[in-house]
Amino acid sequence: MDFHLTDDQEALRKGTRAILAGRFSPREAMDAPGRLDRDLWRALGDAGFFALALDEAAGGVGLGLPEAVLAFEEAGRALLPGPAVATFLAAGRVPGAAEGTAVVTAVDGVLVPWLAEADTVRGDAAEAVPLRSVDPLTPLHRVPGAGRRASAEAVLLTAAEQLGSAGRTCEMAVKYAREREQFGRPIGAFQAVKHLCAQMLVRTETARAAVYAAALTRDETETAGAKLLADDAATRNAGDCLQVHGGMGFTWEAEVHLHLKRAWVRAELGRTAAEAEETLAEAL
Amino acid sequence: MDLTYTAEEEEFRAHLTEWLARTLPGLPPRPDPLDWPGRRVYDTGWQRRLYDAGYAGLHWPVDAGGRGATPTQHLIFLEETEKAGAPYVGANFVGLLHAGPTIASEGTPEQRARWLPPVLKGEAVWCQGFSEPGAGSDLASLRTRAWRDGDDYVVSGSKVWTSHAEVADWCELLVRTRPVSEAVPKHRGITWLAMPMDAPGVTVRPLRTLAGSTEFAEVFLDEVRVPVSHRVGAENDGWRVTMVTLSHERGAAFVGEVVACRRVLGDLAREARANGRWGDAVLRRRLGRLSAEFTALWRLTQWNVSEAQRSGGVPGAGGSVFKLRYSHARQELYDAAAEVLGAGALDLGHEWTMDRLSSLSYTIAAGTSQIQRNIVAERILGLPKGR
Structure with missing residues (x-):
């Protein structure tokens, strides 16, 4: 047993982070909200992001779900907009998805992200109506009725994005707490602030263990648990990050609100907390 | 992975x-x-x-x-x-x-x-003489004194929260061998001694916990003579020697308990299904969340063990992360057990009631949650020291 990342997995994580940092910034995306950057999508396709788990014979990279989880953790960390999970899962099934030349979205529960920008929609979105989305970087539609249940893989990759966001907001809070001075010292020297940051790390690391393990076991109950804990880590860490940023955290300019709003959106995708908890209870 | x-x-x-x-x-x-x-x-x-x-x-x-x-x-x-x-x-x-x-x-x-x-x-039992009435979270402020007299240290003071003191043969004892001064910080004057519990001058008094049990004791030391050869590490270097010990405590102490908690959770679900409370969605969802929690704690244990394996057996700072989450989760588990039992949770005859009481010590013993958060914030996240 060695739960930690292999050297190849570490390299994949670093490489994905570098590609995302070089090609995308949330601030620039905010200049054209609601528009998907097709160049970025193709660049991700060229880098093998969408074809990561596709067989090499089918033109993919031939890696597994654990590697996909690491890549989506980075996507969540970077606040990557777009229906990345649906496009990834469509690779090899929908032409162009693996290459990033096609944008694929899916009905997930009662929501459809990025419907207007997608080339292909999985599920029935004929009667979808637009919402005024709380997340400026995720346009949303809503379908009537019970909707379409996301696959276990979609649930896990969404959880991985939440994990990435949770880790990022923890870092942002720590960085700000070390720089921002009040009462003549960095606010991170005060226990009240310090303890918020410590709890953020605890949530992140607990969610990390849950998400990575679910990627290895592919167990449906464990996946539901991973989503539950990752949702909790992402939403609560973003809230605490906002609190550590004080008044600055309440501004449009700060990136914090984008993490919080995206975390709220993802919490409704895949499995909601209520669905996950019922799945977990049923298995007891 | x-x-x-x-x-x-x-x-x-x-x-x-x-x-x-x-x-x-x-x-x-x-x-x-x-x-x-x-x-x-x-x-x-x-x-x-x-x-x-x-x-x-x-x-x-x-x-x-x-x-x-x-x-x-x-x-x-x-x-x-x-x-x-x-x-x-x-x-x-x-x-x-x-x-x-x-x-x-x-x-x-x-x-x-x-x-x-x-x-x-299994021939010798040890107990721990670290905490004092005036030195809990601030352990380095301990005041039990030891001074040299020929080949012995002479020790006077008192210790508290000493498990198994009544039946122990030896006590790992922290004593102050150099007074605190401007030049000597409090953690630079501490020495680690192995003290025989049957030495003259050692008095053990049981300490009753809120659970009614007497698993801890107070230990009073009145000019107890401990040979200098019983000192482990150098004089005044006991703080460093002790830190080796404490990291072991957080390393592996709770593995069996996480396994046990997962079993208890299954028992809670069985009991709730049997007594009709399973129909309560709030309770059911609470148990579902706890299931995610304890599965994740088991995975976190495996994660920390993998880290220790890579570092050659040294427990890492992940122990503090684990302890913070686990101690809280254990209390949540037994609060949920009380909800499953209803009025039955007021019966001390039920083992879950006793476990609920003892779970209250988990966020205090072996470093309170507040101290653990300081450790995580300062040693892992690199936030500045300060109160």
């Missing part, structure tokens, strides 16, 4: 479970929880069986008499003994997890030869 066990690890597990199945039915009946001498006999008897089977001091280095097992093998040992319902480490806790590893790592060859084998064989 790999959660599968190697063939060697699986073989280790198979031998262990086979041995447990063969050995456990032959154990004597468990003693009454209030019978401390009886518990000592039971706990040391179990340790002797482990020794004879080659499982004693599994995680200790070979040159200290241990098996030099990997952290993963130790994890398997703790997991399988708990699953099989084997006795807990009990009275051997301090010897095996605090004092022993400290002596193994910091003691002289003579000290190791003298003190380690009896711990492994």
Whole structure:
């Protein structure tokens, strides 16, 4: 047993982070909200992001779900907009998805992200109506009725994005707490602030263990648990990050609100907390 | 990332479970929880069986008499003994997890030869004399004094929260050997001593906890003479020596408990289904969330063990992250148990009620949650020191 990342997995994580940092910034995306950057999508396709788990014979990279989880953790960390999970899962099934030349979205529960920008929609979105989305970087539609249940893989990759966001907001809070001075010292020297940051790390690391393990076991109950804990880590860490940023955290300019709003959106995708908890209870 | 066990690890597990199945039915009946001498006999008897089977001091280095097992093998040992319902480490806790590893790592060859084998064989029980009435979270402010008189230290002061003091042979004792001054910070004047509990001047008084039990004691020291040869590490270097011990405590102490908590959670669901409370969606969802929680804690344990394996057995800071989450989750578990039981939770005759009471110590003992958060914030996240 060695739960930690292999050297190849570490390299994949670093490489994905570098590609995302070089090609995308949330601030620039905010200049054209609601528009998907097709160049970025193709660049991700060229880098093998969408074809990561596709067989090499089918033109993919031939890696597994654990590697996909690491890549989506980075996507969540970077606040990557777009229906990345649906496009990834469509690779090899929908032409162009693996290459990033096609944008694929899916009905997930009662929501459809990025419907207007997608080339292909999985599920029935004929009667979808637009919402005024709380997340400026995720346009949303809503379908009537019970909707379409996301696959276990979609649930896990969404959880991985939440994990990435949770880790990022923890870092942002720590960085700000070390720089921002009040009462003549960095606010991170005060226990009240310090303890918020410590709890953020605890949530992140607990969610990390849950998400990575679910990627290895592919167990449906464990996946539901991973989503539950990752949702909790992402939403609560973003809230605490906002609190550590004080008044600055309440501004449009700060990136914090984008993490919080995206975390709220993802919490409704895949499995909601209520669905996950019922799945977990049923298995007891 | 790999959660599968190697063939060697699986073989280790198979031998262990086979041995447990063969050995456990032959154990004597468990003693009454209030019978401390009886518990000592039971706990040391179990340790002797482990020794004879080659499982004693599994995680200790070979040159200290241990098996030099990997952290993963130790994890398997703790997991399988708990699953099989084997006795807990009990009275051997301090010897095996605090004092022993400290002596193994910091003691002289003579000290190791003298003190380690009896711990492994279940012949000597150790207790811990660290906390004092005035030194809890701020342990380094301890005031129990020791001064040199010929070949002895003479020790006076008092210790508290000392588990198994009434039945212990030895006490790992922290004393102040140099007064605090502008030039001497409080943690630079502390010395680690092995004190025989039968030395003249040692008085033990049981301390009753809110659970009604007397698992702890106060220990009063009135000019107790401890030979200088009983000092482990250099004089005034006891703080560093102690930190070695404390990291071991957070490393592996809770593995079996996480396994046990997952079993209790299953029992709670069974009870709720039987008594009709399962129909309450709020309770059901609460149990579902706890299931995610304890599964994740088990995975976090495996994560920390993998880290220890890579670092050559040194427990990392992940122990503080784990302890923060686990201590809270354990309290949540027994609060949920109370909801399942309803009025039955007020009955001390129910073991979940007793466990609910004892769970209250988890966010306090071995470093309060507040101290753990300081450790996480300062040592892992790099936030500035300050209060």
